[in-house]
Each structure stands twice: as C-alpha cells, then as structure tokens.
Amino acid sequence: MDAIKQSFYVMRALKNKNFEAYFVGGCVRDYLLKRDTIDVDIATNANPYKVMDITKAKPTGLPYGTVSIQKEKFKIEITTYRRDGKYTDNRHPDEVIPVQTIEDDVKRRDFTINGLAMNDSYQIFDYVGGKEDLRSKIIRAIGNPDERFQEDSLRILRAAYFQAKLGFQIEKETRLSMANNKALLQNLPNERVFTELIKLLKEPNQLMALKTLDATGISKELPGLEKGIRFIVDNMKEPIFIDAFFALSFTLHGSVPQAWKFSNIARLKYEKVVELVNRNQPLTNVDLFNQGLEICLLTNKVAFLLGRSSNQKRALEERFEKLPIKSALDLKLRGSDLITILNKKQGAWVSKAIDDMVNAVLEGKVSNTYEALQTYIIEKEAKHEK
Numbered sequence: 070m071d072a073i074k075q076s077f078y079v080m081r082a083l084k085n086k087n088f089e090a091y092f093v094g095g096c097v098r099d100y101l102l103k104r105d106t107i108d109v110d111i112a113t114n115a116n117p118y119k120v121m122d123i124t125k126a127k128p129t130g131l132p133y134g135t136v137s138i139q140k141e142k143f144k145i146e147i148t149t150y151r152r153d154g155k156y157t158d159n160r161h162p163d164e165v166i167p168v169q170t171i172e173d174d175v176k177r178r179d180f181t182i183n184g185l186a187m188n189d190s191y192q193i194f195d196y197v198g199g200k201e202d203l204r205s206k207i208i209r210a211i212g213n214p215d216e217r218f219q220e221d222s223l224r225i226l227r228a229a230y231f232q233a234k235l236g237f238q239i240e241k242e243t244r245l246s247m248a249n250n251k252a253l254l255q256n257l258p259n260e261r262v263f264t265e266l267i268k269l270l271k272e273p274n275q276l277m278a279l280k281t282l283d284a285t286g287i288s289k290e291l292p293g294l295e296k297g298i299r300f301i302v303d304n305m306k307e308p309i310f311i312d313a314f315f316a317l318s319f320t321l322h323g324s325v326p327q328a329w330k331f332s333n334i335a336r337l338k339y340e341k342v343v344e345l346v347n348r349n350q351p352l353t354n355v356d357l358f359n360q361g362l363e364i365c366l367l368t369n370k371v372a373f374l375l376g377r378s379s380n381q382k383r384a385l386e387e388r389f390e391k392l393p394i395k396s397a398l399d400l401k402l403r404g405s406d407l408i409t410i411l412n413k414k415q416g417a418w419v420s421k422a423i424d425d426m427v428n429a430v431l432e433g434k435v436s437n438t439y440e441a442l443q444t445y446i447i448e449k450e451a452k453h454e455k
C-alpha cells in the first residue's frame with residue numbers, strides 16, 4: 070500500500086498535463102486484498118516520451134510503451150495504453166498496438182482480478198468483472214479463455230501461480246481451457262516455464278496449485294516432473310522446498326531431463342541425489358565427506374519423503390560436524406611423508422594411499438595422528454608385499 074501512496078505523484082503529474090493515468094494490474098488487486106505490493110504498474114494515454122518528459126522515468130521497454138522509475142524499495146512501471154500481439158516473454162509481447170482507452174488496455178490482461186484500474190482517488194474501474202471475482206476468490210480469464218491461452222500459453226501456468234499465491238479457485242471454463250490447451254506449453258522456451266514454476270513453488274498455496282497441475286494433466290507437459298507432482302499431491306500436507314521438489318521428482322522419474330537446462334552444479338547435485346537415493350543404503354561418513362552435507366541432507370529428505378528411511382537430518386548434521394577430517398589436507402600424514410616412510414618413488418600409488426587413509430579415518434579404523442597413520446600404512450604395505 071505504501072508503494073501505491075508513494076506513486077501518486079506520478080499520476081498527478083500526468084493529470085496536471087491533461088493525460089489520463091490509472092493504477093492497473095497486480096497492485097490494484099493487492100491493494101483491494103490489503104496485501105503488500107512491491108511493484109506498481111500505471112497505465113496512461115500519454116506516449117512514453119511524454120511520460121519521460123513529465124515524470125523523469127527511464128526507458129526500460131520502449132518497444133512495449135513502458136518506462137520506469139526505480140525507487141529504493143520498489144519500481145513504478147508506466148505503460149501507454151496498448152493491446153498485445155504475441156508474447157515471447159513474461160511481460161512483453163512481440164508487437165503492441167496502441168489503444169485509446171483504459172477499458173481496451175485492461176481487456177488485454179490475463180485474469181479478471183488483474184484487470185482492475187484505480188484512479189488517484191482510490192476509485193475502482195472494473196470493465197472485466199474483476200471486483201466480483203476478487204470477492205468470490207476466483208481466477209477467471211478475461212474474455213474467451215481458449216483465445217487468451219492460445220495468444221500466450223504462459224497464462225496457463227500463471228493461473229496456477231496466482232492460485233499458489235492467493236489460494237483462489239480457478240473458474241470452471243478457465244480451468245477446462247487450461248487443460249485443453251496444455252500442449253501449447255511445449256511452444257514456450259523452457260526458461261519461461263521454469264521461471265513461472267519456481268515462482269509458483271515459492272508461494273504459500275503451492276500444494277493447491279500442484280493439485281491443479283496434476284488434475285488438469287498440465288504436469289505431463291513439464292519434463293520429468295509428472296510423477297513428482299503426483300506423489301506430492303497424494304502424500305504431502307505441507308509445501309515442499311524447491312530443491313527437494315526437483316530432487317524428489319527426478320528420483321521418481323529416474324533421471325534429470327536436459328530440458329530444464331540447470332547449471333552444471335545443480336544438475337550434478339540432482340543426479341547424485343537420484344543415485345544415492347536409489348542405492349538404498351544408509352549414508353556413511355564417507356558419503357558425507359565425499360558429497361558434502363547439502364547433498365546428503367537432500368538425499369535423506371527424498372528418501373524420507375519416499376518412506377525409504379527415517380528422518381536423519383539431525384544425525385547427519387551432527388556426524389558431519391564431528392567428521393575427523395573434512396578434506397584430505399586434514400590428514401596428519403601427508404603425501405610427502407608417505408614417500409619418505411615407504412621410501413618409494415612418487416607415483417599414482419600416493420593418491421590411492423591417501424584415499425585409503427581418508428576412508429580408514431572416516432570409518433574410524435585409524436585415528437588421525439601421524440603415528441597411527443604411519444603404523445597403518447606400514448602394515449598395509451607389509452600385507453601388500455606378502
């Protein structure tokens with residue numbers, strides 16, 4: 070609400086020059102729901118150059134008629150009334166067609182609750198039935214849902230996102246249309262789908278939204294996630310963290326699909342978890358040492374959710390804390406010591422012997438002191454020579 074108050078001056082500046090200006094979209098919805106709003110959107114009939122002249126806004130999306138003012142804690146985006154061609158990213162269609170009225174502007178928007186306009190006297194202008202839907206807690210496409218989802222299929226996921234955020238029901242026709250048009254998600258770059266999915270997973274009513282993705286079959290269009298979503302819907306009472314969501318889904322799926330284009334680090338992490346969960350054996354100190362705490366905790370979480378192990382979180386944290394060594398460099402006997410003690414030439418055997426000492430120390434067979442390791446190595450060498 071504060072963000073709205075602090076944006077009034079922009080509206081008044083435009084009005085003083087005889088232009089129209091309205092708050093639109095999410096900020097009006099959130100204002101009416103008494104929720105905090107971060108970003109403020111303003112629609113106006115002034116063209117972007119006039120807006121920059123009058124408000125000192127900076128060009129941030131001129132092809133779409135958008136200019137912005139960055140405040141310390143929030144952003145004001147001012148967009149000239151428009152209608153949209155096709156969308157390729159979340160907020161910007163490939164071509165925009167200028168329109169004359171706020172009514173035409175709000176009709177291009179996705180859902181009725183996002184189609185409300187408000188002037189600088191907190192008066193609401195509703196050309197799409199948004200007020201009633203807000204009161205009834207309903208997410209409904211503006212106009213013909215098939216047409217709206219065909220224009221921009223990301224709206225299919227946006228419906229689920231707003232459900233996760235607000236806990237609203239999706240109106241029947243809209244929901245049916247989401248299901249019927251779900252295959253169109255394949256036309257979107259995976260990055261856009263991924264971003265929307267992550268947004269959804271961060272919201273409090275995550276489970277409600279995942280249920281929608283499952284029941285409508287939309288989850289089938291999300292590579293490698295269908296089984297995970299089904300499992301979560303059937304078994305979980307509380308939202309799942311994003312990392313666990315992917316790790317669980319890929320374990321059930323059997324692999325990490327290339328489609329999601331994770332960073333190498335993330336991908337290796339999920340692959341390791343899939344491998345460790347499927348190994349079906351308790352995590353050892355050697356696992357903690359080799360994989361680190363994060364991967365072990367994630368593995369435990371997934372195995373626990375799948376009912377394959379008890380929750381070992383605390384135990385793993387404690388064991389990790391108490392590992393006698395955290396790196397091979399912590400060994401009290403070094404590679405150079407090995408060469409002296411055994412009086413052998415440098416070679417591949419050194420790193421093998423270090424691995425061997427690491428495992429022996431982690432498994433508690435030898436304590437990490439120079440003397441104990443020396444004895445261990447000499448005995449081992451003697452056995453080897455026999």
Ligand code: ATP
Binds near residue numbers: 156177179183223227
């Ligand atoms: P959030 O709380 O996630 O920011 P929001 O409603 O503000 O919700 P934004 O993605 O910030 O959503 O978009 C601002 C407004 O722009 C929306 O309320 C909606 O009116 C319009 N809009 C955004 N994306 C689309 C889209 N893909 N199709 C149609 N209208 C859209």
Ligand code: MG
Binds near residue numbers: 095108
């Ligand atoms: Mg927003």
